[in-house]
Amino acid sequence: xxxxxxxxxxxxxxxxxxxxxxxxxAWATTGPRIFRGFPKDFFASTRAMAxxxxxxxxxxVAGLLWTFFIEDPLWWARVSIFFLTCVVIAGIFGGLTASKxxxxxxxxxxxxxxxxxxxxxxxxx
Numbered sequence: 471x472x473x474x475x476x477x478x479x480x481x482x483x484x485x486x487x488x489x490x491x492x493x494x495x496a497w498a499t500t501g502p503r504i505f506r507g508f509p510k511d512f513f514a515s516t517r518a519m520a521x522x523x524x525x526x527x528x529x530x531v532a533g534l535l536w537t538f539f540i541e542d543p544l545w546w547a548r549v550s551i552f553f554l555t556c557v558v559i560a561g562i563f564g565g566l567t568a569s570k571x572x573x574x575x576x577x578x579x580x581x582x583x584x585x586x587x588x589x590x591x592x593x594x595x
Contacts, residue, residue, distance in 0.1 A: 471590045476538065478583035479550060482557060483534035485576070486527045493524030530557055547591045554584040 492500060497520040501513040513520075533553035540546040561577025 471586060471594065475550070475583055475586050475590060478579060478586070479534050479537055479554070482554070482579050482583060483531050485579070486531045486534070486557070489527040490524045490531060493520040493527065495524075497521070497524075530560075543595075547587065550587055551584065554580045554587065558584060 492504075497517050498513045501520070502508070502510050530553060533549065533556070537546055537550045537553070540549055557580035558577050561573055561575075561580060565571075565573025565577060
């Protein structure tokens with residue numbers, strides 16, 4: 471089960487690495503194609519805000535990747551739980567305030583990984 475949890479954590483980290491890239495470096499070029507409902511001038515005027523969001527995604531990536539280098543099982547579980555919970559909260563908030571798709575893409579994989587991790591740590595082990 472640990473392998474599956476780590477695969478999900480890696481997938482979530484990759485997703486957030488893409489979000490970092492998109493929001494920090496491709497917001498004005500790719501944004502209009504992804505968010506067609508917004509006026510085109512919106513992306514140029516919100517570039518700094520999007521880059522700030524991208525930076526926060528980078529912190530999530532760093533935390534999720536950190537879990538791959540933690541050898542102590544208790545600390546691995548605690549750090550994983552913390553960062554997965556951060557992703558879940560961000561995904562739920564984004565799903566409620568911006569788009570339901572954010573919940574599906576961001577929160578559901580993290581909820582799945584978090585549930586498996588909690589089962590692994592508190593039931594199986």
